[in-house]
Amino acid sequence: MSKKVYLLWFGQTVSWTGSAMSFFAIGVWIYETTGKASALSTILFIVAIVGVVTGPFGGVLADRFPRKQLIIIFDLTIAVLMCVIGYFALNGMLTLTLLIPFALAFGIFEIAHWTTWNAFLGDVVKKNEVTKVSALFESAEAVSVLIGPIGGAFIYSFFGLTGVILVDVITCLFGIATITLFKSKKVEQKSKMNIKNIYLDLVEAYNWLKKQKGLLSLVLILGICNFLWGFTQVLLPPMILSFTDATGLGLVESSIGLAFLFGSVISLRLSDWLQGNLKVAIYCGLLGGLSLVLGSIRPSIILLCIHGVIGGVSGTVQYTVSSGAWLAITTEDIRGRALALRGTIAQMLRPLGVLIAGPLGDYLEFDFYPNNVDLLSPLVGLGPGRGYALLFFIVGVLYIGIWILNFNNNNLKNLSRQVKEITNN
Template sequence: MIVLLGQLVSHLGSAFTQFSLSVWIYQQTGSTTSSALILLSGALPEILLTPFAGSLADRCNRRLILMWSSLGAAACVLVLAWVLYTRPSEMLYVYLAVAGSALFATLQPPAFVGSVASMIPSRQLGRANSLIMLGTAGAPILAPFFAGHLLGSIGLSGVVLLDLLSFLVAAACFFCVRFGQVTPAPGSSFRPGVMLADLRLGMRYVVARPGLLWLLLFSMVLNFNTGMVQALITPVVLSFTTAAVLGQVMSLGGIGALVGGVVMSVWGGPNRRIRGVLVFSLLQAVALCASGLRPSVPLITASAFIFLMLFTALAATYHALWQIKVGTEIQGRVFAVRTLVGLAFTPLAYGIAGPLADHVFEPLLMPDGALASSVGAVIGVGPGRGAAFLLSLVGLLAGLVALIGLVQPRLRRLEDDLPDVEQQPGAAHGSTP
């Protein structure tokens, strides 16, 4: 409970800063590109380091990883606070500080998840994991609502200092609690060559199974669309309302994700999981298309709620597919490949969303723009409407990809062509992962 409290505080602090920085930069620059670069700064270290973070957690002292990564992230946040106080107009230093904090934070999830079983009895793992998931889901719901108001009362510097305090609290919690340690197997020292060999093995496993390869490619496009949404949602909403209202919209969207999780835990998901993944993504596309139709808080709130509710259902079904089709003895290496390849297009989304919105779609939907009398007659003209139109086009792309998936035989017949793990020759029986 002590460690869980530290993690909850740390997640809240980071979510406060991420939301506040995105809003502050857009308010300072009026540029979607500048706002999206914050997301890119946080995403690149995660994508590049996550495949290696799991191997590091399996081969090193997890308690030290958690404690020192918290202190490292705190140091980066302290640098960010200094930059904001002394040279707030120099955005490059802001991006570098965010990237440094993200790099240290990426080391934590594998080490934390791997430490849970060493701290508590196995009979309590179900309750512990439920508490972890509740804390993980709670931060995105609470943070935008409170950060939107904190940004107006204590300013960005105050929010960043709260984030610094949250990392120090997390480090203190790790320092106070004794962890049971996993003894690495002989010859399993952390070496880059071993990590690259793990990635190659995981990639060969996926490529040899065309259905899984198509599923991985499908996830790349889904993650690209999600990255575009993350980059565009702040400028779209702030173009017609305040940061406090944006926080409320995102918090209500987070409640949608929580509702999706509760529904999936009770329902268990569709019997035909691949069909569920494709249908959920198609319904997501409809909600995304609707979000850009009008500058309306109720409309975009409802769209965010539905989008994130379906996102949770889609993610749970997607992960279940991999779990039942991939043997437990290789799931870690396949997970590394899924992370590296599945998220490969996310930085691209962050990188192009801003320039497309700022330099292509915004001018087209200004009062004298080329699309003002056609598209503008439907969705409106003026600041933010170009980004909203781009958001709707992303929804159309997502819908098209889902329809292609429904007719692509390798993907549609994945569950028929590839047997479940327990049905595959040589699969272990009667064991619990």
């Protein structure tokens, strides 16, 4: 890969770390303000559901307009929105209700950004480098997950939410500067962009995906898994904050980031072997479920860090294999829409998981667990947060079951052969 790709990696590592700090700080602010998981789940649900609904339209844009310019526009828009939130926080005007319209906007622009970004990655490398570049930028996200919570917690403790957002905006501008080093690829002129042609663009992508049985099977499986991960996204902060503080939460989330980084290094080193190796993705799914079970059995930062390490490494390797397969099989003319459909299908059940997790977790925590503590304490331990942990445990068991059922999936076997044939030519 060219040196400019590595410079782009550095710029995005800095930018994504700033974003991770902000979203960590917002999550802590919500929980400190309300004290309930359901409040956090409401905001996460809004972001997720809006992203699912609008995601395919981002793919249409990515196939019709220069992807570099789109990424810059989306990043600047998100930076402006964060500045407004920071202003409200600085003046004591920020409320949970006020965050809702911002969550709607984030849902739109975040999914459009990531769809365009993933398509852009396929433009800057050759077909035999797609798994390697996926692993490289997984490491950028890993660094952000590692440093973001710790940095966010540190800055938040001294300067509050506004201070964290200021750092986020500065890092965003740095990331944009590195993107400008690349020339925009010429986009083939298509029919005029209107509602009818947007619909036809999406139908074309849908018909293409229907023929790709391997990719379709993979994304449907991951869609169910993401439904379960939606639960963990909501449950983890209150489960940890119930027996420790924001520093403990930052430590656990940073252990996940360290694991992401380690997993991306493994993926980089083994990128040729991982390319098209869907059996590895299945084993990683089994390990991910096991990590959820392990993290739920006792109120322990150590166990939760172990959960983070196992889940982070396995999740990173699995995502690298999946992304490499998509980038290998898609062509430039349909890549944006195909990846947008991938994101929509993979994430469409996550909002449901996020929505259910808050109230169900609160019910188990404040009603069900206290009334059945003698029965449940040998399974998930004693103390505050154990109702949330019970749901965490159930999610882990279900996650393991999904990958056991798909251990010998023929469509995944065929997908492995297809990817290897394309990347070896």
